[in-house]
Amino acid sequence: MTQDFDPQSRYGRRHAARLQRAAAESGAPSQRPGPDEPFVGWRFVRSRRWLGYFAIAVAFAIVCALFGMWQWDRRNEAVRQNEQVAQNYDHAPVPVDRALPKASSWQDEQEWLRVSVTGRYDVDSQLLVRNRVHNGQPGFEVLTPLVTAEGRAFIVDRGWVPTGNAQDAPDHVPAPPSGQVTAVVRLQPNEPRIPGRSDPKNTDQVQSVTLADVASKVDDPIWTGAYGQLASESPAPSEARPLGWERPTADTGLHLSYFIQWFMFAAGGFGFLAYVMVQEHRNLNQDDPEERERALERERRKNAKPKTDAEIEDDLLASRR
Numbered sequence: 001m002t003q004d005f006d007p008q009s010r011y012g013r014r015h016a017a018r019l020q021r022a023a024a025e026s027g028a029p030s031q032r033p034g035p036d037e038p039f040v041g042w043r044f045v046r047s048r049r050w051l052g053y054f055a056i057a058v059a060f061a062i063v064c065a066l067f068g069m070w071q072w073d074r075r076n077e078a079v080r081q082n083e084q085v086a087q088n089y090d091h092a093p094v095p096v097d098r099a100l101p102k103a104s105s106w107q108d109e110q111e112w113l114r115v116s117v118t119g120r121y122d123v124d125s126q127l128l129v130r131n132r133v134h135n136g137q138p139g140f141e142v143l144t145p146l147v148t149a150e151g152r153a154f155i156v157d158r159g160w161v162p163t164g165n166a167q168d169a170p171d172h173v174p175a176p177p178s179g180q181v182t183a184v185v186r187l188q189p190n191e192p193r194i195p196g197r198s199d200p201k202n203t204d205q206v207q208s209v210t211l212a213d214v215a216s217k218v219d220d221p222i223w224t225g226a227y228g229q230l231a232s233e234s235p236a237p238s239e240a241r242p243l244g245w246e247r248p249t250a251d252t253g254l255h256l257s258y259f260i261q262w263f264m265f266a267a268g269g270f271g272f273l274a275y276v277m278v279q280e281h282r283n284l285n286q287d288d289p290e291e292r293e294r295a296l297e298r299e300r301r302k303n304a305k306p307k308t309d310a311e312i313e314d315d316l317l318a319s320r321r
Contacts (some may be wrong), residue, residue, distance in 0.1 A: 019088070020033045041281075045277060053312070057270055057273045060266070061266040061269055061270065064263065065263065065264045065266055067262045067266070068261075068263050071249055072255070072259045075252055075253070075259060077255055078255060079246075082252065084109060084112060085112050086250070087109065088110070088112040089248075090183065091113055091114050092114070093114045093116040093184050094115050094116070094209070095115065095116055095127055096115045096116065096148075097153055099187070100115075102209070102225070104224070104225045106226050107254045111188065111189060114186055114187075114231060114261040115185060115228065116182060116184050117149040117154045117183050117185065118146065118148065118149075118180065118182045118183075119154070119181065120180060120181065121145070121176040121177070121181060122144070122145040122153060122218070123175065125144075125153075127204050127206050128141070128143070128169070128170070128205045128206070129141040129142075129206055129208065130206065130207055135244065138163045138169055139170070140160070140163070140169075141154070141160050141163055141242075142158045142159060142161060142173055142291050143157055143160050145181055145218050150223050152220065152222065152223065152263075153220040153221065153222045153223075154185075154222070154227070155227040155228070155238045156158065156185055156227070156228055156320075157216060158230045158241055159172075159241055159242025159243050159245075160229060160242055160244075161173055174237060174240060174241050174242055174244070176233070176237055177235050177237045180279075183234075184233070185228045185230055185231055186231055188209070188227055188229055189225075190209070190211045190225060190228055191211075191225065192226070193207070193208060193213070211226075212224060231245075262274070282295070
């Protein structure tokens with residue numbers, strides 16, 4: 001048997017070791033595998049090719065982990081926003097000069113906080129915010145400055161009106177109450193400018209609620225840190241006011257599910273690599289008697305399983321050909 005041993009053939013590692021031990025015991029010179037011998041056992045995983053596979057799997061896992069953590073951060077932000085809505089949305093109204101002591105005052109935790117403002121609406125400085133969609137319909141939001149007794153105006157978003165039937169402007173904008181008005185609003189942060197867009201010239205329209213730009217179109221100085229979505233006003237207007245807003249839904253979306261999926265993808269990459277590794281091990285060691293026994297055992301277990309309906313149907317179709 002030792003005379004027939006060829007180190008260049010694909011014998012399994014254990015079988016080759018037994019042959020070498022037998023050759024040593026019989027006094028025959030021990031033959032070691034040559035440098036060109038194919039990989040046997042698990043030594044092939046140390047090749048450059050497999051080191052490259054490992055590097056790809058690690059890089060893929062890192063990318064998946066980064067996407068997973070991004071989804072986790074978005075989920076945490078949604079949870080924070082839900083908690084903030086629950087805390088501020090129905091909060092007892094706070095006077096605006098207490099909530100925003102300076103014109104530029106603003107803190108992120110104040111979003112949705114209800115504040116009260118008393119003054120007179122400056123209808124002459126009223127503005128329309130373009131490209132605001134409600135239920136798929138384009139329209140405008142109505143910004144009306146409410147000027148306090150101190151002479152500073154707070155920008156009140158009174159609600160949404162649809163685009164007109166014959167022009168790029170509302171057919172009608174409901175008028176606010178006249179005289180002294182006390183409005184309860186929910187604070188919103190200043191909006192950034194929209195890149196590549198500018199306010200239409202010689203109109204009362206703006207692209208966004210960018211308060212620095214709004215300030216240049218209003219006669220009185222304004223609060224520049226925040227504006228407010230109208231919740232109620234007293235006295236009530238003589239006609240139905242623009243359409244208001246619904247309470248934000250307390251939903252965190254699918255971020256947690258996506259977080260789990262990304263990490264499952266990372267684990268799946270290593271699982272696929274392990275599967276390919278096992279298959280290559282079996283191919284390289286197919287002449288190893290022990291590996292042959294394991295292959296026969298796998299085949300016996302496969303054949304012992306009851307056939308599925310699909311397999312039975314395939315066998316019937318094959319027998320009729």
